[in-house]
Structures are given as structure tokens and as C-alpha cells.
Amino acid sequence: MSDQSPPPGWTPRDPDAPGERPPARARPQPAAAPGGKPRRKRTGWRRLFPTWRMVLGGLLLIALLIGGALVAGYVLVEIPPANAAATAQSNVYLYSDGSPLARDGEVNRVNVALSQIPRTAQEAVLAAEDRDFYSERAVDPKAMLRAAWNTATGKGTQSGSTITQQYVKNYYLGQEQTINRKVKEFFIAIKLGREKSKAYILEGYLNTSYFGRNAYGIQAASQAYYGKDVGRLTTAEGAYLATLLNSPSAFDVVSHPQARPRALARWNYVLDGMVKKEWLTAAERTATQFPEPGKVRPAAGLSGQRGYLVEAVKDYITAHKILDDKTLAEGGYRITTTIDKRRQNDFVEAVDAQLLGKLDPGARKADRLVRAGGVSIDPATGKVVAMYGGIDYTKQYVNNATRHDYQVASTFKPFVFASAVENGSRTQDGRRITPNTLYNGDNKRPVVGGRVRYAPENEGQVSYGNITVNTATDLSVNAVYAQMAVDVGTAKVKQTAVALGIPENTPNFDAGPAMALGTMQASVLDMTQAYATLADHGRRTPYTFLEKITKGDDTIGLPGREPTQAVSREAADTTTSMLVSVVDNGTGTAALAAGHPAAGKTGTGELDRSAWFAAYTPDLVTVVAMMGQDPDTGTLQSLYGALGESRIGGGGYPARIWAGYTKAALEGSDPLDFDLELQPGAAQLPPPPTSPSDSPEETPGERTPTPPGRPSPPVRPTPPTGGQDNGGQDNGGRDNGGQTQGGQNQGGQNNGGQTQGGQDNGGQTNGGQTDGGTTQGNQGGATEGLRPPSAFLE
Secondary structure (H helix, E strand, O other): OOOOOOOOOOOOOOOOOOOOOOOOOOOOOOOEOOOOOEOOOOOHHHHHOOOHHHHHHHHHHHHHHHHHHHHHHHHHOOOOOOOHHHHOOOOEEEOOOOOEEEEOOOOEEOOOOHHHOOHHHHHHHHHHHOOOOOOOOOOOHHHHHHHHHHHHOOOOOOOOOOHHHHHHHHHOOOOOOOHHHHHHHHHHHHHHHHHOOHHHHHHHHHHHOEOOOOEEOHHHHHHHHHOOOHHHOOHHHHHHHHHHOOOOOOOOOOOOHHHHHHHHHHHHHHHHHHHHOOOOOHHHHHHOOOOOOOOOOOOHHHOOOHHHHHHHHHHHHHHOOOOOHHHHHOOOOEEEEOOOHHHHHHHHHHHHHHOHHHOOOOOOHHHHHEEEEEEEEEOOOOEEEEEEOOOOOOOOOOOOOOOOOOOOHHHHHHHHHHHHHHOOOEOOOOOEOOOOOEEEOOOOOOOOOOOOOOOOOOHHHOOOOEEEHHHHHHOOOHHHHHHHHHHHOHHHHHHHHHHHOOOOOOOOOOOOHHHHHOOOOOOHHHHHHHHHHHHOOOEEOOOEOEEEEEEOOEEOOOOOOOOEEOOOHHHHHHHHHHHHHHHHHOOOHHHHHHOOOOEEEEEEOHHHOEEEEEEEEOOEEEEEEEEEEOOOOOOEOOOOOHHHOOOOOOOOHHHHHHHHHHHHHOOOOOOOOOOOOOOOOOOOOOOOOOOOOOOOEEEOOEEOOOOOOOOOOOOOOOOOOOOOOOOOHHHOOOOOOOOOOOOOOOOOOOOOOOOOOOOOOOOOOOOOOOOOOOOOOOOOOOOOOOOOOOOOOO
């Protein structure tokens, strides 16, 4: 049998060649690339990446898809008729039980031709919203991408929309933030830009934009803010209306005085933009003064308390970003509030009975200045159940419950003590701060350990010598609490107040010794939130005005309000124990008329411009404030002489309003005692003996009667009339020399108030001499300080 021929592609092997191995099978060579060079095969990591041909092909495919989508969108999306927002509906507000509270009024809109709008007003709007309007296209993809990036990276929410897009949103679509709406807006804006002139679009934009005060369009806005037709607007007024477009409600400097700095900054931005675009000369810009807008003219349907409640609810909705003000202004929302109808009426009746019914502006000029505000919160849920904003929203449009321009005075002092317990603070000489810790309460006693010299005045210039923190709280002694704030650390005190519920950006919320006297300007609502945290054993539940919001079949989501432990229960409850003493024995005894165990604190602001009473039962927290304001100029005024009283204090009318309201609001419920867990060493000491005929004075000439069956509380001291400088306290040297503090165990320590001190011989040689309550009183050798920046009653 002959050998078979070798397979094709194999070289014959010479059997005589020594050691020759058969060659390996020949491998196929890569195909030659154009030009004769063979293609190199991708090996290793290069195989993981696409070739440039694949990338180019992918990009071309994406471009074709995008182009096709744009063409399809342009063809398929039609310019729709005007939306319902162009003739916006009213919102309906309901009490917590579903009964009607109010509607927010009919739409205020008057269309005008572009030729009727002053050129400077048009340019101000362009400077504020779209400076390149006349030269740019209907949409600006670059701006849209930039806005999306800034929003995604936390640099603030921005629209990136041109005026054309904003007009489309206002007139044809709506304010909802959905992808579908943005896509429609994009294509309609392109079509509109091709089919309509710039003048047509700008005119439509100016006639459909929302300016606040229920005003749609620049003509309605001109009337709402300046009481004139749009054709008479000045450059400054036009710039302010343009400012409002950015945030209509927030930038109204009349309704929201605290927003003035931000509004002025935006107004200046608009004018500077006009100069940059050469629409306004630098000289004209320099001469331009801010144009104060006129008073708010609320709708008649919002009279009484309804307007205050509606505005507070709207502010809550926009501040918590549930809906923006433009979307809310579209209307059609059904808003169920937390306001309890019965308790709301109880609050109004209490103010009428205890305050308004006693005013006589014809006979007493000071009675014209009186304002009142109040808020009531359920501490367990954080729900605002009642709010008193003023005599009538259509007459006094600024809500006294939410404004931020009055000092809270001594209602701040409990936050100082709560911070002391929370932080385990000690006095300058190392003693732990408890209700029974002794402090020197002498008038103008220099604060020791602070960075600045400070020597606060006590109410009535009274010196108390050494007294306990509990007694200093009962009598609201400034010298003690200014020193305590420094002992704790003013930064820590501020931190505690913020944790309790005081906004960190509250006006005049400066961390210094004076903060203990209540120099900050928190609202009544803010203070109610903070006291609600104390009432709920240090657990803070953010307040709310809302139960539910619906529109048609849709329910709008509400923000979560998970309770947090702001301060320890020990800190909150020990503070409460002292505030119970204020009501039982101190400046707040008028609150006993409510018939429920209560804890509270009085406060009287600088020059008697405000008087506060902040108090709570275990299940209801209410803060009431009286304020002085000129009804014509709006300036803050003192309440001297109001209601025939020489001085107005928190333990007077505010406490009586509180008691009247609380008694009615809790009618039918059993009085609840406080369940308190106190810090070690906080147990109350036995009260000192008192004269049965005396009771504490909130202010000179105003005494609060002691309820039958209760021991008489200590007398509020007046300047010494007998004895040495500080000896014997109020009446040292009289038959009852020394009264509550002088001559007792706490009065003057070792040398002041011995066995005979404060009795028949009180104020004599051994009864309250130079050493009584002065040199022994933890002064620490500090030098005389400066007079406080503002003088407080308490």
C-alpha cells in the first residue's frame, strides 16, 4: 500500500534530516488593509473599548434619534388654549373638622397693551428675569442645563427658563414641576417664538405673571402695591414690581418686614442690571430711592381672623416647599388646616373680654397703640390649634402672631436654665446650677467671666442680694440670668434655644450676656414652638398648620415631622418645675384663674413696647403678647398709659388672656398634673414665710390678687427704704424688715439677716449691713460694667 499524499498546506518532511521536527500547521494571516498593510487585531485591554467607528456610529444614531424626537415633538405638540390658571380659581381653607374657614378671594387681573407699560418698567422686568430676551432664541438649552446642574449639586433651585418659556408656563400650561410639562413647555416655546413677535410674548408675560397680593399682571400689581395705573409707574416702582416676580410673597416688605434685606438686595440687583444693559445711567441709578409700597388691601372675605389664618397657612406651605406661591396661586386646592374651630373662637373671645373690651381710644390715646397676638399648640402633635393675629385682617394686616420685630424679653430666661441643666453647667466658683443654687441678684452687678463688660439693671433698680435661681425666676431677676448665661456659655445657650425651636436666623439673636434678657425678636409662633418642646419633656415636634391638601383626586404630600429629643427630659422637666413656681408664687399668678396646673413665664420688653406671657398645661401650650404700634406710621411704640395703667407687664393682661382662653379651651377635661423627672438637687426648698396681705407685683402699681385657699406669694421688692444699702431688702428697718428675702436664711448669707435680721430690729446693726448679701455674693471681683444696651422691666 503506497503512502498517502500529505495534506495541502504541509511541507514534506525530509526523513534523512537529523533532528528535524515537523513544522507546525501554518496559521492564516490577517487580511490586508487598504494600501497593502495587514490589519492589526485588537488584543488585551484594548478589546474592552469600542473602536472609533463604533463611537462615531453611536453618536450619529443618537443624533438621528434626538433630531427625530425634536421633529416629532415640534409636529405633534400644538399650542393649546389658555389654561385654567389664566383665570385662576380660589383655594378653599377648612377647619380641622372640615367646616369652611375661608376662600382666598377672586382673581385680580386687568390686561393692558405693551404700549401702556412704561419702557423702564419693561426693562426692569427684563433685567430681573431675562436680560437677553430680544436677542436670544425662545429656549436656551445652555441655561437649562446650567440650571439643572446647579439644582442637582445643591446650589439652589433655578428655572433656566427664558421669558418665552415662563409665559408658556403661565398662560398655556401650569406651575407643576413634571417632566411632561417641561417637555411641552420646550416645544410650545419654540413654536411660539417662530410664530409670534417678541413684543407679543413680552406683553403676554407681563399680563399673566403673578406679583403677590392676589394680583395677576403688572396693571393689577401696580394698583395693589402703589394704588396707581401702570402707566404712572416710576423706574424705582417698576424695579420693585420686577423684584416680586422672583418670590412674590416673600419679597412683600409690608406683609413680611423681616424679608426687607433680601427684597432690597434683589431690587438693587435689578437696577444694577439695567445699568449694565445701558437702560439706566449710573447717575439715575444713584439717585433712585427705594419706593415704599402701600398697605395691603385684603379681600373682604378675609376679614376678622380668617385672613391671618389663611396667610399663615400659605406662608407655611411655601416656606416648607410643599407648593411654591405661583402654583398655590393657581387655585383649586382644598386645604384642611389644624385649626380647631371651637378653640379658635375661645381665643378670640378671651382677647375681646380681657383686652379689647376695655380699650377706650377716644379717652386714652395710648389705647390706639395696643396690639395683641397669640398662638396655641398641642405639644404632643405639634398642631397649631388656634391663632390670634390681630383685631381684623382687613384693618391690621400684619399678623401679630408671626411678626419678628418685638423683643421676647424674659420669656427667654427658661432657655438659659434649660441649657444649664442640659450641659451640666456650674457657677464661676464650681457649684452645679440647679433651682436651689445661690446667685447674687444685686442691681447692676457686673457679670463675671464675660468677654465684654456688662452690668444689667433689674426691674425697678432693685438689689436682691443672694437668692436662689428659683426665686430669681419667680421675680425675673436680670442680674442672675445674665451671669448664668455666661456661666453656661452664651454659644451653648443659643444652641439650646435653637434645639427647642427658635430659628437660628431670628433677628438680633446674638450670643452674648444680654441674650438672657430676651433681646432677640422671635415671633409668638416661634416662642410657642419652643415652650411646646419644654412641655413635652424636651421632645420637639415641628409645628404644622396642615392636616391635608388635595386638588381634585390628587393628594399633595406633606413634609415629615418626626419628633426629636431636643434636650434631655431632666433639663426640660426641671425648667418646668421652676415655671410652675412662677405661676404659683411669682409674676404669673393671674394664670391660676385657668383652673389647671400651669407652668409659665412673664416678660416685658424694652421701653414697655411688648408684654408677654408664655405658659402651658401638660396638654396645651399658649403664648400671648401685647405690642405697641402706631396705627398710622407702623413704628413700634411704648404701652405706657394704655388701659389706664402706668406700666404694662406680662403678668397682667397677657396672663389674663391666657387664663381666659385656657379655661375655655380645656373645658370639660380634668386638670392634669405635671409628671416631672428632675435633676439631682432640684427638689424645691420650703417657701419662706410671707406676709398674708402681700402679693407679687408684675409692674409698679399693678398687683395680682392671690386666689382663695392658696398661700400668699412673696412680695416683689421695691427700692430699699430702711436699713443699710442692701440690708433688709425692700422694707429693711420696718416692722417686717427684710420681707421675703431680707433677713432670712438666704438673705446676706453669714452676716446678713441673722436671727434678728428682718424682725423688729431688722435693718439695725446686725440686720443687713454692708456685708449683707454683697461681699459674700459671688461677685468675683469684677469691675463696674457698662449699662445694658436696653433696659427691661423683667
